[in-house]
Amino acid sequence: MTDKIYPQIRKNGLVVQELPDEVLVYDLDSSRAHCLNDSAAVVWRACDGSNSVADIVKTFERTSGSKVTEDFVWLAIDQLNDNGLLEAGTAKRFAGQSRRDVLKKIGLASMIALPVIASLVAPQNALGSVSCQCTFTGPGPNLDCAAVPSGCPMNSCSQSASVCI
Amino acid sequence: MHSFAFESYGVKFRVDSNRKRALERARRVVTDVLVGHVSEIDPDAAEHRFVIRRTDDNRYLELDGEHLNENAISRGFHHYFSARVRLLVASHSKEFVFLHAGVVAWKGKCVLFPADSHEGKTTLVAAMISQGAVYYSDDYAIIDSEGLVHPFPRKLSIRDRDRPGEWKDVTADAFEAATGRKPIPIGTVIITRYSADAEWKPAKLTTGLGLMEIIPFNISLQKNPKYSLTIIRKAIQDAIILKSLRPDVELCVNEILEIVDKYAF
Numbered sequence: 001m002t003d004k005i006y007p008q009i010r011k012n013g014l015v016v017q018e019l020p021d022e023v024l025v026y027d028l029d030s031s032r033a034h035c036l037n038d039s040a041a042v043v044w045r046a047c048d049g050s051n052s053v054a055d056i057v058k059t060f061e062r063t064s065g066s067k068v069t070e071d072f073v074w075l076a077i078d079q080l081n082d083n084g085l086l087e088a089g090t091a092k093r094f095a096g097q098s099r100r101d102v103l104k105k106i107g108l109a110s111m112i113a114l115p116v117i118a119s120l121v122a123p124q125n126a127l128g129s130v131s132c133q134c135t136f137t138g139p140g141p142n143l144d145c146a147a148v149p150s151g152c153p154m155n156s157c158s159q160s161a162s163v164c165i
Numbered sequence: 166m167h168s169f170a171f172e173s174y175g176v177k178f179r180v181d182s183n184r185k186r187a188l189e190r191a192r193r194v195v196t197d198v199l200v201g202h203v204s205e206i207d208p209d210a211a212e213h214r215f216v217i218r219r220t221d222d223n224r225y226l227e228l229d230g231e232h233l234n235e236n237a238i239s240r241g242f243h244h245y246f247s248a249r250v251r252l253l254v255a256s257h258s259k260e261f262v263f264l265h266a267g268v269v270a271w272k273g274k275c276v277l278f279p280a281d282s283h284e285g286k287t288t289l290v291a292a293m294i295s296q297g298a299v300y301y302s303d304d305y306a307i308i309d310s311e312g313l314v315h316p317f318p319r320k321l322s323i324r325d326r327d328r329p330g331e332w333k334d335v336t337a338d339a340f341e342a343a344t345g346r347k348p349i350p351i352g353t354v355i356i357t358r359y360s361a362d363a364e365w366k367p368a369k370l371t372t373g374l375g376l377m378e379i380i381p382f383n384i385s386l387q388k389n390p391k392y393s394l395t396i397i398r399k400a401i402q403d404a405i406i407l408k409s410l411r412p413d414v415e416l417c418v419n420e421i422l423e424i425v426d427k428y429a430f
């Protein structure tokens with residue numbers, strides 16, 4: 001079955017930064033950043049749409065010098081898939097299984113670091129990360145805000161509120 | 166209409182107003198909020214246009230034809246206006262990458278504290294410069310194409326001990342600290358925020374994880390994602406990146422300096 005699957009990384013909407021032992025991927029559509037560790041990065045680079053999972057295993061072994069199983073590679077592929085980093089339609093190997101069980105099963109057999117993808121949501125727009133400065137949007141002035149030269153008092157400052165940017 | 170136009174960090178904008186006095190005030194606000202990093206240009210060369218409309222009882226602000234705000238109170242209006250000017254420059258600069266961060270220099274390299282508002286950037290920066298660090302910024306880390314951080318030494322807004330509940334703006338001189346003058350590389354990035362019961366227990370992050378943690382503070386991200394991430398990666402590739410919650414800054418500033426010394430020098 002896995003010989004017929006050729007995972008392919010998403011071609012659009014991603015900004016990729018290659019680092020010596022990691023890959024940082026920023027998803028412009030979801031505003032999420034993903035940091036792929038070395039193992040996940042090797043799989044990521046091999047997911048070019050021309051390699052089957054078996055090919056990726058060989059690529060991984062050649063790159064790392066360590067033996068890995070197809071399950072090991074699938075662990076990375078499933079994470080890439082879960083995070084929307086592959087082209088749509090790639091099958092999942094461990095769908096329905098708990099992550100703990102999968103990690104336990106693969107981790108015990110693995111001599112090298114398991115593929116891990118850490119993710120974080122970035123703000124949707126720059127307004128969320130600039131210093132809070134007050135104005136009023138209602139019928140009257142926000143006197144509390146106006147009285148604080150450096151910006152909003154803590155209680156009235158909300159990044160989602162239209163009174164502050 | 167009366168007008169002036171400035172270029173700041175490569176961003177060209179003009180400000181128009183129906184009242185000359187309002188425009189003069191706006192000019193002071195812009196110069197102040199950009200810490201003097203402005204140069205006068207021909208208004209016709211501007212790429213963005215603020216309009217301040219003053220009536221007898223109100224002030225209205227537009228940017229590029231969009232109504233942004235109205236405020237009858239001068240101080241509130243000008244706070245808002247200054248924030249929008251800063252945001253315009255920070256988010257539209259094509260030459261520089263703007264991170265929301267406090268910045269000091271220690272032994273010739275920057276220590277960055279990326280953080281949102283009210284997460285203690287100014288407090289940390291003030292504590293660090295009180296201990297001998299050089300002041301660079303309590304607001305933005307401004308990074309050039311070489312990955313060097315430029316000074317943006319706006320006044321620090323601190324609690325006024327003589328007037329409880331009030332704040333005052335002071336220069337680094339108030340802490341007997343020097344102010345940075347030239348661009349320098351990043352030595353340490355410290356991702357931290359205050360938590361009442363926290364202990365200072367920094368974990369060292371990889372460059373990739375550090376870059377990911379910094380992304381939420383990258384103001385240039387939305388307009389210029391690829392360039393800004395490339396520049397930040399370049400800027401932090403040789404830096405030590407630490408992450409920890411922290412208690413009151415008085416309880417950990419010396420430990421922060423110790424670890425900056427230990428790892429980065």
